[in-house]
Amino acid sequence: MSSKLRSLNDWVEQVAAHTRAANVQWCDGSQAENDRLIELMLESGDLERLNPETHPNCYIHRSDPNDVARVEHLTFVCTEREEDAGPNNNWMAPGEARALMSGLFAGCMEGRTLYVVPYCMGPIDSPLSRCGVEITDSPYVVANMRLMTRMGADALERIEREGRFVKGLHSTGDLDPDRRYIMHFPEELSIQSFGSGYGGNALLGKKCHALRIASYQARSEGWLAEHMLIVGIENPQGEVRYVAGAFPSACGKTNLAMLIPPETYREAGWKVWTVGDDICWLHPGEDGRLWAINPESGFFGVAPGTSESTNPNALAMLDRDAIFTNVAVTDDNQPWWEGLDDRVPARDWRGRGFDPRRGPAAHPNSRFTVPIKRCPSYSEQAESPDGVPIDAILFGGRRATLAPLVLEASDWNHGVLLGAGMASETTAAATGQVGVVRRDPMAMKPFCGYNFGDYWAHWLAVGDKLSRPPKIFQVNWFRRNGDGRFIWPGFTDNMRVLEWVLARCRGEVDARQTAVGALPEVGDINLEGLDAVPDMEALLAVDPEAWRDELEAVAGYLSEFGGRVPETLKEMLASVQKRLAR
Ligand code: SAT
Ligand code: MN
Secondary structure (H helix, E strand, O other): OOOOOOHHHHHHHHHHHHHOOOOEEOOOOHHHHHHHHHHHHHHHHOOOOOOOOOOOOOOEOOOOOOOOEOHHHEEEOOOOOOHHOOOOOOOHHHHHHHHHHHHHHHHOOEEOOEEEEEEEEOOOOOOOOOOOOOEEEHHHHHHHHHHHHOOOHHHHHHHHHHHOOOOEEEEOOOOOOOHHEEEEHEEEEEEEEOOOOOOOHHOOOHHHHHHHHHHHHHHHOOOOOOEEEEEEEEOOOOEEEEEEEEEOOOOOOHHHHHHOOOHHHHOOOOOOEEEEOOOOEEEEEOOEEEEEEOOEEEEEEEOOOOOOOOOHHHHHHHOOOEEEEEOOOOOOEEEEEEOOOOOOOOOOOOOOOOOOOOOOOOOOOEEEEHHHHHHHOOOOOHHHHEEEEEEEEEEEEOOOOOOEEEEEEEOHHHHHHHHHHHHEEEEOOOOOOOEEEEEEEHHOOOOOOOOOHHHHHHHHHHHHHHHOOEOOOOEOOOOOOOOOOEOOOHHHHEEEEEEHHHHHHHOOOOOEOOOOOOOOOOOOOOOOOOOOOOHHHHHOOOOHHHHHHHHHHHHHHHOOHHHHHOOOOHHHHHHHHHHOOO
């Protein structure tokens, strides 16, 4: 097989020759093709079958122990001019990067099959979707791309019709961390990834295309590619309002995307619908609103911490048709991870007999891949070619102090400042130290494919086009008290904050105006049905002294982007600082 599209054929032929691939296989996305790949991986040991009685059609993949997370220090944005990539990215000159990668790819697929994976990010018939083709030598990547994207014949047809697509080239190489690079060439809409088989490094539709390349593309086309979940919240009257939210990786985003409201809410008729858990493409609509699609069709979620109490919807979809990566297994071969339940696993993520002295049984960044349609709260609107209209945008993060439970921006531009000033304590999704506070604007620090200064300017420009912009809120589920304990129960109870957010969007409730934004009155967060009443005063406290320091820190951070920082943003910051002044 090959394609009707000349440029695609030429590229595949040229890559096959350069990598000296033994075979070329064009993927059609069919069940039969997937079955063959699974068989192949069971034979090679890339996959092991999990207990077919409890987990039909579920598999475990154990990665190289050196290859368990994204590698931000080896991820580059290769624009012609360094300042276009900005201080938020590692930069390499495109010529140099191409030469380096060409050396690594030379002959790397000898004896291996080269898979051509056409995919569409977003509903196949949506004008908001964009397509790509990933070339890879990893059958694990193919099987995961089939779950995470609309992959195969339909996507190829669309690509042939449109004649344009993002080019992604991937090889697991020899998994040598010294020969591992994730290169992005936004100006030519292409990606080259070598030396890793891990999700965010290897499933090129995800962070590489749908965020880094798409953010660049979105800027020139007038939309936004964001690291956000999308949920629909249905009230007792049966009206559904959509909320998008940016949170740094593994910060409770997947749980929020699949939230089941507390009992009192369910009884009253509230329901939460899942449109997406990770990535959101936002397009200004003709009606002056912002319309969102989830470019993905599956979840690549963090397993540890997922349980009947934290995320029952996730658990319900993980008992069939899922690929698990680097989880532990029980003695009867069921997948297991820390926080799931109190069984003791038999084997750890490396397949060794479990020995707690060696650390957790499941890798902290172990993952599940599963189709979004398997989620009990799946929203049919995830297939809507128009997307869903967004009423509110949340900017979250993990802050032990300072940030209140919820804070409303005074307008879009103030919201952009809240997004630009986002900071969070780091987690295991990226390699590096855990628990350090770092700036993560719009949760896009590792994912924005161009200079953050230009990105904020683009956010402001998009806002200017919206006659009915969403309201923007900052949320923090992670504030701690003097004993270091979380004050807010979180998880299902985050619904209580969403209710207030939506009431604000509809002008149904007043707010307490402060120098840093509008907050709920203590009595305005519905606490009905909570066993222990949290200290709302503490959760909604604004400490001017701490905020002065924070804004100072934000100003310092923004100044790293020099002349690229839009004046409007600096003025906004100055006006908040002025309101805070003694
Ligand atoms: O680590 S991935 O990029 O694959 C997933 C995530 O961080 O959300
Ligand atoms: Mn993510």
